[in-house]
Amino acid sequence: MKKKVLSNLSPKQLRQHLDSKKRNANVKTISESISKENPTLGEFIMRHKLDKSLFFDANKNQISSVYGQMIKQGKQFAYNTIPCYQGHTYRDRKNHCLICNTSRITFQLRNSSEGFVYIAGSVRKRMMKIGVTDKIFSRESSLNKSGYADTDDWKILYWFYSEKIGEIENEVKSKLKVHNTLVPFLKYSKEHKIAEEVFFCGFDRIFTALKGVIHDNGIAISQELLKSDHISSYQFRNWVKLKK
Ligand SMILES: [Zn+2]
Structure with a gap:
């Protein structure tokens, strides 16, 4: 943008310039x-x-x-x-x-965020979910009671505690964007909702993404738990969303 050099203007021109600026400012929508x-x-x-x-x-x-x-x-x-x-x-x-x-x-x-990050999976829907909660021990049952993403067989497979969960969750979601999908469901069978944190990929894919984010950002975690006996049932195919 070309700028007027104000010192080169005559007093009259300067006054006109300033007046027009003022007028513009007032009528700006x-x-x-x-x-x-x-x-x-x-x-x-x-x-x-x-x-x-x-x-x-x-x-x-x-x-x-x-x-x-x-x-x-x-x-x-x-x-x-x-x-x-x-x-x-x-x-x-x-x-x-x-x-x-x-x-x-x-x-x-x-x-806004300290608490648990978890990975959950549904065998019936062949979907994975990442989420954050401050009540990790009741989260599995609350997910299932709510009918999250139209299923009630969610199992929490991995979790940890951190003081920076907002950042972690967002970075992982951004990494897994190609597997992300939106699933409409009826929360507690009455309220229409959309599940936004579900991914058509296997446990290893989401786990690796999460570990990568923790590592790359040097994020301190504690109270880590991996249900290694169960994860073999959750190695679904990694579906990739086609670009529209
Ligand atoms: Zn601004």
């Missing part, structure tokens, strides 16, 4: 103030290795008016928000712009 550098949701989640399931569509509302829904749905971030003064439309639940201040992403994920 929200859509005009959205920055050209504002990425699409796809670009944004790719850039930061995040998962789409973390994002809430704010539909141009203030964070304060969608905050309750975000909490309820476990959404860490919102897109399509009211633009910040730079014109970006991504914010965290505390209304910080995620582009002006990228560290908010890690901060939010780190802060």
